[in-house]
Amino acid sequence: MCDGVALSWREIPDELIGKHGLQRRLVKRGEDADREVQFLQRDRQPVLPVWAGGQLWVWTWGPGAQSRLPTNCCCNNESLEAGRWSWLEPQPVEIPASYVWHKGVWYQAVGGIRGILVYDALGIPHVYVLTQPASHYYKVMTRSDRMPVFLGDGI
Amino acid sequence: MKTTELIGHVDSDCFYVSAERVRHEHLRRIPVGVLGNQGACVIAKSYELKARGVKTGMPIWDAAPLCPDAVFVKRDFRWYEVLSRKLLGIIRSVSPQVEYYSIDEMFFDASALHEPAENLQQRILSEVGIPVSIGISRSRTLAKLMSDVRKPFGCCTITEKEEIENFIHLQPVEELCGIGYRSTRKLHQHGIRTCWQFTQANRHFIRKLLTIKGEALWWELQGEAVTPILTERKKHKAIARGGSIGRPSTDRDRLWAWTVRDAERLIEELDFHRVLVGELVMKLSYKTAGDWSRSVRFASPTCDFDKLLEAAHRLHLVACLELQGHAITHIDLIAERLCERGAEQRSLFEVDEGNSSIARLKRETNAKLGRFALRSAATLPLTDIYNDEAFNYDVCDIRDKTCF
Numbered sequence: 011m012c013d014g015v016a017l018s019w020r021e022i023p024d025e026l027i028g029k030h031g032l033q034r035r036l037v038k039r040g041e042d043a044d045r046e047v048q049f050l051q052r053d054r055q056p057v058l059p060v061w062a063g064g065q066l067w068v069w070t071w072g073p074g075a076q077s078r079l080p081t082n083c084c085c086n087n088e089s090l091e092a093g094r095w096s097w098l099e100p101q102p103v104e105i106p107a108s109y110v111w112h113k114g115v116w117y118q119a120v121g122g123i124r125g126i127l128v129y130d131a132l133g134i135p136h137v138y139v140l141t142q143p144a145s146h147y148y149k150v151m152t153r154s155d156r157m158p159v160f161l162g163d164g165i
Numbered sequence: 166m167k168t169t170e171l172i173g174h175v176d177s178d179c180f181y182v183s184a185e186r187v188r189h190e191h192l193r194r195i196p197v198g199v200l201g202n203q204g205a206c207v208i209a210k211s212y213e214l215k216a217r218g219v220k221t222g223m224p225i226w227d228a229a230p231l232c233p234d235a236v237f238v239k240r241d242f243r244w245y246e247v248l249s250r251k252l253l254g255i256i257r258s259v260s261p262q263v264e265y266y267s268i269d270e271m272f273f274d275a276s277a278l279h280e281p282a283e284n285l286q287q288r289i290l291s292e293v294g295i296p297v298s299i300g301i302s303r304s305r306t307l308a309k310l311m312s313d314v315r316k317p318f319g320c321c322t323i324t325e326k327e328e329i330e331n332f333i334h335l336q337p338v339e340e341l342c343g344i345g346y347r348s349t350r351k352l353h354q355h356g357i358r359t360c361w362q363f364t365q366a367n368r369h370f371i372r373k374l375l376t377i378k379g380e381a382l383w384w385e386l387q388g389e390a391v392t393p394i395l396t397e398r399k400k401h402k403a404i405a406r407g408g409s410i411g412r413p414s415t416d417r418d419r420l421w422a423w424t425v426r427d428a429e430r431l432i433e434e435l436d437f438h439r440v441l442v443g444e445l446v447m448k449l450s451y452k453t454a455g456d457w458s459r460s461v462r463f464a465s466p467t468c469d470f471d472k473l474l475e476a477a478h479r480l481h482l483v484a485c486l487e488l489q490g491h492a493i494t495h496i497d498l499i500a501e502r503l504c505e506r507g508a509e510q511r512s513l514f515e516v517d518e519g520n521s522s523i524a525r526l527k528r529e530t531n532a533k534l535g536r537f538a539l540r541s542a543a544t545l546p547l548t549d550i551y552n553d554e555a556f557n558y559d560v561c562d563i564r565d566k567t568c569f
Contacts, residue, residue, distance in 0.1 A: 018191055039195040039234045040213050108191050109236050115229045117237045118189065146549035147239065147556075150411060151204035151225055165239050
């Protein structure tokens, strides 16, 4: 599925970095490497970058403190198509990412991954990563049966 | 064949990673591994990843813990070939004789080079985006040794005998292309540890120890070019298709599917080179570290897909019987005793009816719609493999290389 995504800090407006305190999520993979913001599921308050309505947002990843929302951080694409999320009126969104992290492996995800946006009872947005059955390559690489739905070329 | 006064060797620095960095700039200056073997192994690594102890061939599940912030990328040989041919084009523009040795290495006649190697290096970087190291000397062995030693992004031109002697003085003998683990051990047993010591040994002794190939290295290290630049690939003695099958398997249907896939790829290659096969060899590796090999000899050389498949099926059945319970990891089909079409000795008792109409239809359809658009139904257990475009083009599909 997905344990985190990373996005170059250049792609995130300073305003969003300041507003959501993303400075503490800034990391460099090497001494001379570009800085990137890592959005991890294991964070105390997990969030994700989301493209919606022609704008970049940072929204809560998964249910947060809302116990009435599905407790996973991901949405199974088959269950979405079967209508099991329709009571939440999900909207498709794009999650920009340079890299995705899953089962201890960072891999390149050109274009990013797909997600859905739902609102809780207070009207607060929550994002879930959309997943699908893993390709053979993905299964071998991560030993996982599910993978995100990719925006660009699949892997 | 004409020998040249000076030979150059261009060697791309971590080529697959550099190729990925050409189209994805964010991969620069970070540890990057390119994954092959269906996502299981690191087939190329950046210098940043190498510094963390990750080696080529290492499984992803060992590499990722060694460097948790490394980014892994899927291999794409179509893209690597585009850059490789661009690189080849540049070298051909400065030299009349160029050998396309491998996807990332080329030898060239450097006698005609009218500018310093550094200029060529900069031109390649600006036009292709790939950093390369260049060695220029009096033989290809010396040129390759020099480009290797100066990596990454180095240049080394040594042509005078005295300077060559100084250069090889401290180079370990195992750095020589063609000196593998066994040869190194043999040489060490005789106190030969450096290239200099290698040149000082008796030539006949080296020939006795390492055959004629060892003797060629001996001459080349003296600055005598005995191995010419090959501007065209020599005719194949054998053509093979196959390799790892991903997760080890005992499933007969899956193993047969891999065999048929290899046979379909093999026939493509036989057709391209216009050759017939006299003997088909099947080689298998299995998990308990064993190798198995059997062959079928044809009554007369053939390029008929059905005959090839029938022979492969016989070998498959024998393998299933003899290797019952062993999990197979690799399957290779090797076409041996090749001869040019039209030059074969025909059997008195067998009528070669040529390719069946189904094989012909398959070839024509795939020529129009793309490779594997139409394939044998026996390959259905591998739909997951065929669905992935990256699996359908391998490094061995890049033609004209003189090495692998």
